[in-house]
Amino acid sequence: xxxxxxxxxxxxxxxxxxxxxxxxxxxxxxxxxxxxxxxxxxxxxxxxxxxxxxxxxxxxxxxxxxxxxxxxxxxxxxxxxxxxxxxx
Numbered sequence: 001x002x003x004x005x006x007x008x009x010x011x012x013x014x015x016x017x018x019x020x021x022x023x024x025x026x027x028x029x030x031x032x033x034x035x036x037x038x039x040x041x042x043x044x045x046x047x048x049x050x051x052x053x054x055x056x057x058x059x060x061x062x063x064x065x066x067x068x069x070x071x072x073x074x075x076x077x078x079x080x081x082x083x084x085x086x087x088x
Contacts, residue, residue: 031075040077048074048081048088057083 018026040048052074057064061071066082073079074088081087 027069027071031071034075038077039075040079044077045074051081051087055083055087 039045049071052058052063052070055063058070061069063070063073063082066073068082
């Protein structure tokens with residue numbers, strides 16, 4: 001367990017060991033902390049996510065094709081949709 005200010009967090013926890021709020025906070029902090037030069041432009045990121053939201057392979061934020069969390073996959077400019085149709 002590591003302390004940051006008055007917050008404690010475990011770097012070796014499994015998702016099942018985290019409460020939902022902590023998990024989502026960590027996910028968005030990770031995205032926020034990525035180097036800007038590897039991120040997709042905001043409009044492109046939003047476009048990708050809107051296409052994912054329409055896809056039958058999106059279940060609870062995860063892609064059934066590759067198992068990724070789509071918000072993490074879509075934020076990286078060089079990533080692509082794993083669907084055979086390559087939606088983005």
